[in-house]
Amino acid sequence: xxxxxxxxxxxxxxxxxxxxxxxxxxxxxxxxxxxxxxxxxxxxxxxxxxxxxxxxxxxxxxxxxxxxxxxxxxxxxxxxxxxxxxxxxxxxxxxxxxxxxxxxxxxxxxxxxxxxxxxxxxxxxxxxxxxxxxxxxxxxxxxxxxxxxxxxxxxxxxxxxxxxxxxxxxxxxxxxxxxxxxxxxxxxxxxxxxxxxxxxxxxxxxxxxxxxxxxxxxxxxxxxxxxxxxxxxxxxxxxxxxxxxxxxxxxxxxxxxxxxxxxxxxxxxxxxxxxxxxxxxxxxxxxxxxxxxxxxxxxxxxxxxxxxxxxxxxxxxxxxxxxxxxxxxxxxxxxxxxxxxxxxxxxxxxxxxxxxxxxxxxxxxxxxxxxxxxxxxxxxxxxxxxxxxxxxx
Amino acid sequence: xxxxxxxxxxxxxxxxxxxxxxxxxxxxxxxxxxxxxxxxxxxxxxxxxxxxxxxxxxxxxxxxxxxxxxxxxxxxxxxxxxxxxxxxxxxxxxxxxxxxxxxxxxxxxxxxxxxxxxxxxxxxxxxxxxxxxxxxxxxxxxxxxxxxxxxxxxxxxxxxxxxxxxxxxxxxxxxxxxxxxxxxxxxxxxxxxxxxxxxxxxxxxxxxxxxxxxxxxxxxxxxxxxxxxxxxxxxxxxxxxxxxxxxxxxxxxxxxxxxxxxxxxxxxxxxxxxxxxxxxxxxxxxxxxxxxxxxxxxxxxxxxxxxxxxxxxxxxxxxxxxxxxxxxxxxxxxxxxxxxxxxxxxxxxxxxxxxxxxxxxxxxxxxxxxxxxxxxxxxxxxxxxxxxxxxxx
Numbered sequence: 001x002x003x004x005x006x007x008x009x010x011x012x013x014x015x016x017x018x019x020x021x022x023x024x025x026x027x028x029x030x031x032x033x034x035x036x037x038x039x040x041x042x043x044x045x046x047x048x049x050x051x052x053x054x055x056x057x058x059x060x061x062x063x064x065x066x067x068x069x070x071x072x073x074x075x076x077x078x079x080x081x082x083x084x085x086x087x088x089x090x091x092x093x094x095x096x097x098x099x100x101x102x103x104x105x106x107x108x109x110x111x112x113x114x115x116x117x118x119x120x121x122x123x124x125x126x127x128x129x130x131x132x133x134x135x136x137x138x139x140x141x142x143x144x145x146x147x148x149x150x151x152x153x154x155x156x157x158x159x160x161x162x163x164x165x166x167x168x169x170x171x172x173x174x175x176x177x178x179x180x181x182x183x184x185x186x187x188x189x190x191x192x193x194x195x196x197x198x199x200x201x202x203x204x205x206x207x208x209x210x211x212x213x214x215x216x217x218x219x220x221x222x223x224x225x226x227x228x229x230x231x232x233x234x235x236x237x238x239x240x241x242x243x244x245x246x247x248x249x250x251x252x253x254x255x256x257x258x259x260x261x262x263x264x265x266x267x268x269x270x271x272x273x274x275x276x277x278x279x280x281x282x283x284x285x286x287x288x289x290x291x292x293x294x295x296x297x298x299x300x301x302x303x304x305x306x307x308x309x310x311x312x313x314x315x316x317x318x319x320x321x322x323x324x325x326x327x328x329x330x331x332x333x334x335x336x337x338x339x340x341x342x343x344x345x346x347x348x349x350x351x352x353x354x355x356x357x358x359x360x361x362x363x364x365x366x367x368x369x370x371x372x373x374x375x376x377x378x379x380x381x382x383x384x385x386x387x388x389x390x391x392x393x
Numbered sequence: 394x395x396x397x398x399x400x401x402x403x404x405x406x407x408x409x410x411x412x413x414x415x416x417x418x419x420x421x422x423x424x425x426x427x428x429x430x431x432x433x434x435x436x437x438x439x440x441x442x443x444x445x446x447x448x449x450x451x452x453x454x455x456x457x458x459x460x461x462x463x464x465x466x467x468x469x470x471x472x473x474x475x476x477x478x479x480x481x482x483x484x485x486x487x488x489x490x491x492x493x494x495x496x497x498x499x500x501x502x503x504x505x506x507x508x509x510x511x512x513x514x515x516x517x518x519x520x521x522x523x524x525x526x527x528x529x530x531x532x533x534x535x536x537x538x539x540x541x542x543x544x545x546x547x548x549x550x551x552x553x554x555x556x557x558x559x560x561x562x563x564x565x566x567x568x569x570x571x572x573x574x575x576x577x578x579x580x581x582x583x584x585x586x587x588x589x590x591x592x593x594x595x596x597x598x599x600x601x602x603x604x605x606x607x608x609x610x611x612x613x614x615x616x617x618x619x620x621x622x623x624x625x626x627x628x629x630x631x632x633x634x635x636x637x638x639x640x641x642x643x644x645x646x647x648x649x650x651x652x653x654x655x656x657x658x659x660x661x662x663x664x665x666x667x668x669x670x671x672x673x674x675x676x677x678x679x680x681x682x683x684x685x686x687x688x689x690x691x692x693x694x695x696x697x698x699x700x701x702x703x704x705x706x707x708x709x710x711x712x713x714x715x716x717x718x719x720x721x722x723x724x725x726x727x728x729x730x731x732x733x734x735x736x737x738x739x740x741x742x743x744x745x746x747x748x749x750x751x752x753x754x755x756x757x758x759x760x761x762x763x764x765x766x767x768x769x770x771x772x773x774x775x776x777x778x779x780x781x782x783x784x785x786x
Contacts, residue, residue, distance in 0.1 A: 113562040
């Protein structure tokens with residue numbers, strides 16, 4: 001592959017990324033999140049690692065298990081397997097019901113607090129168990145992950161199974177969140193050479209394609225089931241960070257099956273979503289936009305959140321790895337610089353998560369119901385891996 | 394009553410208020426919101442009155458019926474009764490189920506889109522019918538309002554009736570929203586001299602009192618059932634606008650029953666909530682705060698929304714009417730000035746609703762799922778009435 005960025009440049013960025021991942025981010029979670037008394041993790045951590053809410057949000061419990069297991073599977077550093085085990089035990093003991101629903105929030109001790117009428121807690125539960133099963137070589141846990149995944153597919157097909165009524169006035173729609181997370185899940189579930197999930201991968205790719213509008217250079221969150229535009233506020237929503245994440249999930253898959261057309265599509269999704277989502281005046285990616293320029297109903301639409309930037313880092317480095325186009329590498333560096341200048345906290349480790357449009361910090365906590373040991377370490381870990389691959393070529 | 398503000402000053406503010414109410418705000422809704430084809434109102438209106446979403450949000454449909462009926466009941470101007478009638482007909486035809494649940498959102502034609510697992514849609518439905526029954530002298534509609542109100546009380550006592558499971562890990566709590574809306578509802582439902590709802594009024598007052606913490610000079614959104622502090626993020630939430638609204642609901646009730654102790658409490662709630670909620674650096678009332686200074690989890694916590702300021706206008710003018718303390722009148726003028734400088738839109742009428750912490754507009758629409766023909770006209774109409782009373786004394 002032709003690359004137009006010098007090894008010196010690659011090494012420089014690799015050093016920045018590795019230092020942040022190993023000395024600031026993973027250490028923060030290893031040090032502050034384990035709950036020695038009840039298992040699982042404190043995921044609601046203040047700037048300095050202090051617990052500001054003892055409840056345990058299952059998305060973050062599960063994502064931390066996945067992250068710790070994934071780092072262990074790469075490094076074989078036993079600290080990460082040891083950090084994953086109490087998380088998976090807590091999840092298996094408390095998070096799942098007998099009909100394979102998974103709670104959204106539990107008390108510190110593991111009592112149920114809240115269950116969403118959505119399938120995402122179940123998805124992250126599968127993600128956690130699948131990666132941990134690989135780390136611990138446990139057939140039992142792998143089999144549980146696959147069993148819960150079968151339920152997830154049933155819930156996808158019939159939302160009344162998760163308690164969500166189907167109302168007459170709601171037009172049928174395809175939501176980008178579903179195929180993208182399923183594509184990511186089967187990537188984690190499948191073993192090399194296995195074709196069990198090929199039909200799901202194909203379904204996910206077809207569904208994601210419905211959301212991509214080359215004529216608008218936009219990726220839409222919600223479209224009609226045939227991919228046509230919906231003239232509703234939902235049909236006009238653009239979520240640049242989400243679209244970029246879908247782009248790199250697709251690109252990752254395309255690289256695995258070596259499909260040139262899909263690689264091109266993944267890169268286009270990343271490029272277009274960044275172009276539409278970047279705030280030229282104050283920098284950073286917007287959270288939501290309306291494709292017709294109306295005000296997005298979400299009050300936080302113009303805030304700059306950490307995670308879209310994490311997805312953009314992965315997306316552009318993967319795009320560069322695929323295209324060899326230095327423009328993609330520069331975009332990666334642009335986003336990394338924005339993150340290190342605005343989100344990183346050298347004093348206490350990890351990154352902050354929430355800025356106003358102007359880049360001013362609005363929330364001081366490092367972990368909450370939606371932010372935990374996931375987006376930042378995943379981005380740094382994936383980028384570290386890609387930079388090493390680039391350097392080894 | 395001793396008043397320390399001159400009649401000239403009162404007249405000056407009355408003129409500002411009346412001009413805004415009659416020439417800018419009510420005209421906006423009368424002109425742009427009626428749906429001539431399907432009845433009800435377009436409540437999702439852009440800056441210039443254009444419809445940006447044809448769906449009909451029931452909170453706003455019902456609140457507009459209430460507002461139009463209330464203005465009619467004050468002015469006997471038939472335009473307002475004519476504007477209320479298609480709204481109440483739309484609600485009665487489409488919004489209520491056979492078991493007295495009320496949808497949160499309908500299509501333009503009236504098909505169901507969404508139902509919350511809360512009781513607020515039902516409350517606003519009752520509010521609409523009760524005030525419209527008075528305007529139209531309809532016993533049938535008044536009786537329906539009272540019947541649905543009985544269901545609301547049942548739903549309050551058993552959240553599983555609105556489909557909300559009770560989870561083991563959720564500590565019992567008292568939420569300020571419930572007693573305050575019920576107190577407002579019975580104020581609208583009851584007829585002069587009627588005592589049907591006295592026991593509910595007493596329950597509401599006792600519940601509201603649990604949330605008031607004189608030693609902290611704070612009003613809390615959520616407390617334990619015995620009023621003790623809850624050491625959770627919910628237990629730390631302060632919502633200054635909501636508390637001020639509770640304060641004037643209580644003060645209004647206290648004035649009606651002429652209870653000096655409750656009057657004092659209502660005024661304290663308004664004063665303390667304003668003092669804790671006002672942003673001394675950039676002006677305006679914060680949306681949420683945490684009593685211990687942690688970052689409130691809501692992403693929009695530091696935004697300045699129109700409605701807390703509307704409540705503060707009513708609250709301080711009512712406090713002045715009660716206390717005769719010029720400081721309360723100055724606070725009323727301070728908030729009115731902030732609103733006219735930041736929210737009002739002299740070009741197209743009505744007010745904008747959403748500003749960032751610095752007072753910069755973030756959303757251009759005049760009506761959405763939570764903003765409609767309600768807070769602004771209610772505040773101006775109540776203030777107009779109070780200023781007229783003050784001038785007539």
